[in-house]
Amino acid sequence: MASSEITLEAVPSIGEVSPEDWDTCANPGSACNGSGKGTSSRLVGNSTVLLRPVYNPFVSHAFLSAAENSGSATARTGWGPRHLIAKLDSRVAGVVPCYLKSHSQGEYVFDRGWADAYARAGGRYYPKLQVSVPFTPATGPRLLIRDGVDRERVASALASGLIALCGASKASSVHVTFAREAEWELLAEHGFLQRTDQQFHWHNEGFATFDDFLATLNSRHRKSIKRERRDALAAGITIHWLTGSDITEEAWDAFFDFYMETGSRKWGRPYLTREFFSLIGETMSNDVLLVMARRNHRWIAGAINFIGSDTLFGRNWGAIEHHQFLHFEVCYYQAIDFAIKHGLKHVEAGAQGEHKIARGYLPRTTHSAHFIADPGLRRAIDDYLKRERAYVAEAGRELTELGPFRKDAEEAP
Structure with a gap:
């Protein structure tokens, strides 16, 4: 036939x-x-x-x-x-x-x-x-x-x-x-x-906690990451994971401000419109993780991630206050933490960036x-x-x- x-x-x-x-x-x-x-x-x-x-x-x-x-x-x-x-x-x-x-x-x-x-x-x-x-x-x-x-x-x-x-x-x-x-x-x-x-990705070797991951690193890098995580939050900053119904339009407003401020400095004209974020909030909020940083009762920085069946995909980051190591904490360490807690196998942290190697992300x-x-x-x-x-x-x-x-x-x- x-x-x-x-x-x-x-x-x-x-x-x-x-x-x-x-x-x-x-x-x-x-x-x-x-x-x-x-x-x-x-x-x-x-x-x-x-x-x-x-x-x-x-x-x-x-x-x-x-x-x-x-x-x-x-x-x-x-x-x-x-x-x-x-x-x-x-x-x-x-x-x-x-x-x-x-x-x-x-x-x-x-x-x-x-x-x-x-x-x-x-x-x-x-x-x-x-x-x-x-x-x-x-x-x-x-x-x-x-x-x-x-x-x-x-x-x-x-x-x-x-x-x-x-x-x-x-x-x-x-x-x-x-x-x-x-x-x-x-x-x-x-x-x-x-x-x-090549990009730089993190792989979950069956870790139960972030400390389990740290135990696989050599002494110098282990100590460096602990210091960076501590110093990133030293100014009274708290970190919050928002997904699903926790992502409000107020949170999107704050994140878009971060995106525009940082994107305008890096690229001149950011690609995504404010409406894009509202639309994904309406149609796929359960696939979105916003890692948001708060200080003095207001959002000051954040990163958007998308959740696949076995991979957390890091995408855009931005901030309206600049604190040493906060970018690493919000984009890299919090992503690892989330992946471990949710049993995800990989974190893809976006394009470029050899600085990711010292933080456990290897070339792929x-x-x-x-x-x-x-x-x-x-x-x-x-x-x-x-x-x-x-x-x-x-x-x-x-x-x-x-x-x-x-x-x-x-x-x-």
Whole structure:
């Protein structure tokens, strides 16, 4: 019996795909209510109960629609939605979060050098297609496929569809960033170039307490972390975890002030609008952890995290008062504390930052795949990426050796 034909289309808004269809592909096997909002792992008594086998909050319909509906990821901001949809027997079988980009901002996999070189050679690099979660350097699935179909066949159709969409959109290239390694390998089979980079992640080795984690560190780093945690709160600062219904609009107002103050200094123009935070508060508050710092009865700093089934993803941080080590406490140590208490296996603390190594976050390779339409530009980038991959691998080995963990010869505390 002949296989049914897979049909492909690109839609200009995630609103054209129902939350149920999207989330069945994005997080197959996950519990999901009628609004499209999933339920994640939660602490029940002293035990963590996983209500879904695998869940990535960033590819959910709720997160991506909040980015669009808030005006954060739209054609006006240079993120024109071109989501690729694969249908099998008129049923959605796979989806890809994809955007037609007029710039290279908010991606965290940097290709501005490629764009400049192509422009100098007389080429036009923009528009390009970007397969990613806007403003979010977190590894996750990019070719999203529902259970119960031939996954390899649908994935291949989606990969070929991205190349066809590149031509139809008159784009120079397709960039699939922060993909899982298996997708990276599949895309390479379809002519995508392979790129690697690194982030710094923390891994839970079955710790029962933060002190259990500290016991795995060498003496110097153990003492340093204890001192940093103590000094961070020395000015009478208290730390609060807000999630679910605890996150009020007043808390969002405070956090947005932090985000704008710090983001404006670092990037000039922060990407996310105030409405974005209200929307995720309405649709996925159980997947959000706000770590907030309070002093003299007012919020002074905070970090937003998103909760997956086994990973806490650290995202944005900001402050309106500046206290030594408070950034490390709110962003890194509190994230570790939360992960331990909730039985999460990993903390991903965002892009860059070798200073994270001293705080127990070790290098992990990230993967992106790039289809370049122009043969000349493709050859030049391919040669560059071969050298870059070798450099990233060697740097990862060297940085891991610099990690703060005890060697076998060092006695436990």
